[in-house]
Amino acid sequence: MAGQIDQRAPLNTFLKRLWAFSARLDVTAGILFLLVLLSIVGSSIPQLAPEISTDPERFTAWVAALRAKYDGWADFLVNSGAVQFFRTWVFLLPWGLLFLFTILCVAHRWRAIWHNVTGSPMRCTPAIADGATYSASISGARGPAWEALRRALEQDGYRVLTETNEAGWFLYADRHRLARLATLVTHLGVIVLLAGVLLSTQTSWREELIVPLDGSTVVRQVGLHVHGAGFEILRYPDGNVASYEALVRVQEAQARIRVNEPLVYQSIGFHLSGYVQTRDQTAVVLQVVYDPGYALIIIAGFLVLIGMMVTFNMPFSCIRACLTEDGVLHLGGWADRRAYGFAHAFESFVQQAVAVLNTQPDTV
Amino acid sequence: MWIAAAYGLLWLAFAGYLFYPWLRRYRGSWGATGAALGAWLCLTTGLVERSILAGHWPLANRYEFALCFVWTILSVYLLLEASWRERGCGVFVMAMGLFVASYAVTRPEAMKAIASLIPALRSPWLQLHAATAAIAYGGFGVVAGLGLARLFSARMPERLPPDGELERMMERSVALSFPWLTFSILAGAIWAQNAWARFWGWDPKETWALLTWLWYLMTLHLFPLPRWRGQRMAIFLLIGFGLVIFTFIGVPWLVQLVRLESLHGF
Known part of the structure; x- marks a missing residue:
């Protein structure tokens, strides 16, 4: 048994490292950078259309025209395969890696994202603000402050959930909960794009x-x-x-x-x-x-577009609050990096809860 | 006339934003915004007039596209200034606008003349493809201005917003512009399928549009990583705008220089 574990360990370690490597943003950025450089190279070389390369008569005429333009360079370009640069492994390999890493990235993240979106978000513990990006505590708080906070969150478009138990009153509010799925839509778009390209290259004529x-x-x-x-x-x-x-x-x-x-x-x-x-x-x-891959490619493009529009413009944010028996209101706020106005909004919610305390003494 | 007036006002706006700290001392900083707004109004009037005379949207050649490019830079910047209430970056954005506007006004008269649409351009996809490209390019122009401001922020901290705020605005502007470029490429692919019977042909213009898209996608992947933020990101965004400019102005030159074939007129 122990021997088996020892044999598998290096492979598991390698796979785990590859798994983690594939989900790294800087690795993806590196592949994208390489693709930019390769595209610049390819765009500077005359390219042979696939339909010409498969027709001997048109190919001969194309090469003759190329020789007229580039003299001795023409044969070098044809023989080295540079005229089909965008179909060479040099160019296709980084694309393949990009698609592979996208698939691995989806496999890496989908379970956690799905769990975050569909799982129960309530946390019924007074240590509710632990790990929050923004936090606040208001002492002497009672029912009106709680209600003011709840109303303010609802008015701002938050979905509000509440629960009460012997430890106190608990509130969870979030906005753009489902938007977190958008990143999966974008990545799915990339995978559909790959399917479309494969279908197009294999079956179109x-x-x-x-x-x-x-x-x-x-x-x-x-x-x-x-x-x-x-x-x-x-x-x-x-x-x-x-x-x-x-x-x-x-x-x-x-x-x-x-x-x-x-x-x-x-x-x-x-x-x-x-x-x-x-x-x-x-x-x-x-x-x-006849190109059955065309529709898939366009659908993929729109999936990428919709996914990124939602990701960029509907950042997720959530607030947790707990009102303890001794009248302390704890608030914690978390937000996506792109929720630029969240710090201001969080402060505003706290102020609205405090304002009630100032104007209306505790009665609960 | 309207275009010449817009160009003049753009220079005035540039000067206004350049001397903005001095103007602010005399409560005259609105003058720079006023000149930019004036340039925008003149350009809008000029473009509408041209559309009416031509009978189609002013997106049918490089001159018209360049005017729309400047219009979107001004529009995006003025909206940004209104929501941000910050004029410090104006000089850098106006420099980008002036660069494109100078290219437009120095085009030969033959290109400036109003012409009827050739059959390949008679498609609703022309408007969608070129208009969304102009919006994306305008957004990237503003991003480049912000990037330039970020490079100078250490030298002139009193006139520019804090670095963190500048970087947030850079990321937000890229995130807003990037989907427009995506849609433009998609619309172009659909149009190419209809007109040329292929959605992608590795035409130099298509390749450069794709590599511009890849570049900004790369920056979006790097924004969350602290080590790539700051001046490095500012340089990336300036290179990105360089790619945009090359896609627009440089590709026709590259096609001529290397004697490539391209189906794209502009």
């Missing part, structure tokens, strides 16, 4: 389609027939182009598509990306895209 007017073309990936029924260039009075509009029919669905208004048919998007006009014929160029 795109195809460029040239559809002649009054002619048809087939989307190779799914065998859909696309018919070009019309094309129009709308102009402003000054002659500048206002809009390109194509009338296309996909199977039985017909729609007018514009630059910002694609047709979506069976989750496949048909986007107008250009037109080709010769003396005899006009054809519209469509980007046909």
Whole structure:
């Protein structure tokens, strides 16, 4: 038995250290800093689009254009993989670490956060202000002071809970209790983002389609027939182009598509990306895209946004109070670091309780 | 005319905030705020007039965006001053506003001319994407001003608020601006999916918007750690604003310099 423990101890210690390491804010900040540096490098190098890299004809043309721009550097950039920098392990590894640490961070914290939000907050002990960031004691307090404090807290939007026992009267008040879950929403957003990116890279496809007017073309990936029924260039009075509009029919669905208004048919998007006009014929160029990861990525973005809006703007704060049999009112206040006005609010609650004592003598 | 008046008043506000301790002695410190408010009013009028003449929001080129950028710096700062009742940091924030405003007024006349929207810009997502970016950038401009103030706070303690208060305000301003940048990137992704059939393409502009976002996310992770607060954080926030400025002004230059390809007009 003892031998087993000895064998597991180093592994457990390592895992515990990794566990603690992953939840450190400065570690996450370090990864973010590295990603910033790598992004700067990547943004300075011409990047090869995935759809070009998979099409030999377009790839050859792209490399030729690159050689025309950069001479001898072009081959170096292509051969070293720098033109696909954002798809290299150098760039993807820190992203992977960031996602991994986010998942570990959620696993690290969710139980405690959930317990704090859903657990019973009442503490029925006269040592109620122990460990509080802000504390106060008022002697000679009685019922009116207690009621004044309770009213002031409720008016300020606090949820107030009270309990009485032989040791005294106890009060717990908090604001933005559920907002503490927002950090989990933000981190969940990051995880959903990862799922969306994986889904997008594994299952999405795109195809460029040239559809002649009054002619048809087939989307190779799914065998859909696309018919070009019309094309129009709308102009402003000054002659500048206002809009390109194509009338296309996909199977039985017909729609007018514009630059910002694609047709979506069976989750496949048909986007107008250009037109080709010769003396005899006009054809519209469509980007046909199927990307099931897109919706997940946008949902993830909004989860991150909502989570951070709540975290930043609805900081949690709570106040505990105890009125003992000998008439001493103990108050303790705790608040999130971002509750900038809490010190002032706590002082105001204390003052309101004291004011009652000054104007109305103890009667209880 | 309104834009030129706003620019002049912005210089006046800068001078007013610069000599603020002296003005305060003669009960004239409201003069600096008055000039800033005047600049804001002139700029608002100029932007509204331009919108009416163009028939679209003034967010369709770099000149218009720069004007909106200055407008949001002034708006955020004036709101901050009203709620904080503190004018000491005004000179630093006005310096940021003046930098962007000077860039705007020195644009070539061709860029300043009112033009009709090209087909790719005819989307409600343009307004959402560019307007939220302008709000975020304006907020980060104010944050940079506060960061600059924090760097000088030891040398001029009598005219600036206490360090702790400055740092709280820096963090609060980043926390308020950051979601706007997030929304701007999201709106941009949705717009790109509609217009270009891809939500992300590692276009230089997209990459720099992302790295600006990553930078401010990094600062938000560092704010709770005492060893990274103070002057270090002030420097981080100034670098952050440098990234914002580069994303706005520098990326088109980088695209030209390295002969990259970019679908972004501004």
